[in-house]
Amino acid sequence: MLKLTVNGVAHEVDADPEMPLLWALRDHLNQTGTKYGCGIAQCGACTVHLDGQPVRACQTRIGDVGEAKITTIEGVSGKVAEAVRTAWRGLDVVQCGYCQSGQIMSAIGLLSENRKPTDADIDGAMDGNVCRCGTYQRIRAAIHEAARTLA
């Protein structure tokens, strides 16, 4: 049994320590907001926070998580998270929406470190998050909008 703390709640998971956190979250803990897109860290759909830092859940073995606090789209909160969600909704960023959990988790990570990101900063932080619907223009605008409300 492995202990995982997800969104402030401690869980016991009976699974192979090699199992990627992505599948433990989705299949064992029923936290399906974190998405599977590629399984090889090429798309960012599975982005979650480990102690506040964005990581790819498909590349994070549950045996390696240890005491780190896991935050997913379902539980992410605080001033930055609220600003990001509000901007996403105000600009109607989503289309199919499947990648947006990961986009939002990456954007919160960026704005937590950098309250006034430039376009180049956004490229750097967000290039690992693929949106096949092509919502990038609105994602960029929403990050700038969230930065404005946080200022």
Added chain:
Amino acid sequence: MLKVRQAAPPVPSRRAFLGGATVAAGALVIGFTLDPAKFAQAAPGPDLSGLPPMPNAFVRIAADDTVTVVIKHLDMGQGNTTGLATILADELDADWATIRTTFAPADATLYNNFAFGPVQGTGGSTAIANSWVQLRKAGAAARAMLVAAAAERWKVPASEITVASGTVRHAASNRQARFGELAEAAAAQAVPKEPRLKEASEFTLIGKKLPRLDSVAKTDGTATYSLDVRRPGQLTAVVAHSPRFGGTVKSVDDKAARAVAGVVDVVTIPTGVAVLAKDTWSAMKGRDALKVTWDDSAAETRSSDAILADFRKRLDSPGLVASKKGDAAGAIAGSAKVLEAEFTFPYLAHAAMEPLNATIEKAADGTYDVFAGCQLQTIEQAVVAANLGVTTDKVRLHTQWAGGSFGRRATPSADYFAETASIVRATGGKAPVHLVWTREDDMAGGFYRPMVVHRLRAGLDAEGGITGWEHRTIGKSIMIGTAFETMIVKDGVDATTVEGASDTPYALPAYRFEVHNAREGVPVLWWRSVGHTHTAQAMEVFIDELAHAAGADPVAYRLGLLGGAPRLSATLKLAAEKAGWDPKKATDKNRDKNRGLGVAAHESFGSYVAMVADVTAEDAKVKVNRIVAAVDVGVAVNPDVIRAQVEGAVGFALSSVLRNKITLKDGVVQERNFDSYEPTRMSEMPVVEVHIVPSTAAPTGIGEPGVPVIAPAISNAIFAATGQRLRSLPLDLSGLKGA
């Protein structure tokens, strides 16, 4: 590839499909693209007479005032839940804040797509167009029943009652009621057969910016996609497929697979070997441990290069005539100048963010529940039923949010539904089965945009006018061999192979469009904008070449040929104007170094789109700086959703312009994930500006029509920037140099 037991699905009406057919010079030009405006106007409203009136087939009003609109289409991101709800809510005079949506069950009688005949399904950018009159009537009927209920309760004439924003009022007696208070009494009223519909000037929601109805659930993790379906006791199934299309299982050694922790069962099915496990990770590990020997005797074993070489050879011979006028060859022979060009297009995977998956659960009474991103409900229901050996009434579909599709979730064979059903059958329905295709399965699993080659030849007279146009195309037909063949394929010509070319709006004095149907063993399918994905590139790049050869401004040259296409002309003019197109600069030999503007205009699915691309091109690199688009989609139901679809089309298509291709080596697909088939990324996304042509015409679609013009606008801009003409996709930038 898939040998499945499949019932013949109901055949969509030929008349509906041929709604846009036109006769050109004795050849029938089949309009699979139809003219959605036409069938939108002709579409009958729902017959509500046999139903409980409130709730009816499209709207339910609850005591808490919430108004639930029943959505008969799949929303794979195109925003049609918001659009369809807007249409109904406007006629109902509902309060937008109270609007909810639910996906309709499978019912080909109530929820068919008028463009598809008696088939429920989503595609061809028809959702808004085919629902326009239907949902207005449904909303207006519900409104009239609320008014009738209020008139009865207040004992006042219905004509004195007004409705606005979810409240029914009688001003003279100063009485009012919310929808929820009247819903039950309204349900007892007679259903008006022909309720009065609003004039455009009376619309309160249509044409306004409304918040998308799915924005909240898609930003907090609560939206349930097909991959998120969790049924009690469900097992996850991962299937080992033949690495070659058409390969079958010869033998299986599943001992090691069964020994993997979490693996519950291993079954051989028509499409491969399925490993069932308690979670996805265990199923994938189990599959890795399988030892399968494949029988490739009937498989496609050629490389894509070899197939392409075969295509080119066949193009030397005449093909089937798709359309013709006059003596094109003779006209070209007497020309002052003759231009020739060849365009090749690779297979393309749809690569939606949510890989294919579906869940089927057997109920205690022997019926089945299907949970998936259902896109062709009538066919999917029939295919599941046939594979489970039951009648269709024993199969219920529960449509979920789809994480993209771009055409892939709508297969005429309902391939992944059939596969899920065959696993349920092989395991006796003991546990719900969730079939999950990994990214690699999804990308290597076929049903690609066909590989296509176009060869064109045209003549110019001394003044630069076109004398004749010869155009030969080869590609595998999407429709031949499917249930749609009889409707779409005429005299061997699949309209979806030549749409956007053989029915060109350009006034050509003589032309001949021919097509060869290729027969390779690679499964092909419609890919966001279908035939227009390649015909628009061939037509719009070649017309640009002719304009330059004629020494003419590419915009003016097109307008000169578009006299018979006023809406496309107006759209092109608007894009050029908004982009700051300068005719002098377009033909100036001393144009900006390495930076140029390119234009393209194209009609598809009854919608008109023009784009101007601004690119910087040098040293084997292209940066698309800005795209200015103009679109005419008739009435713009949700202008902001329309803008989003065009912005997204650019992001979606850009990687197919710059790099994406699916290749085969000895029959094996080489690209298997986003590392070798890389979608557009944030840093590559140009600024996209979208302008909507004001219109009172019946609305058409915008899910697909933004895509066709992107590649030619960029290709033509690269020519403007460098003088180098790149035709084939993805663009080969290796030889690109600065001007």
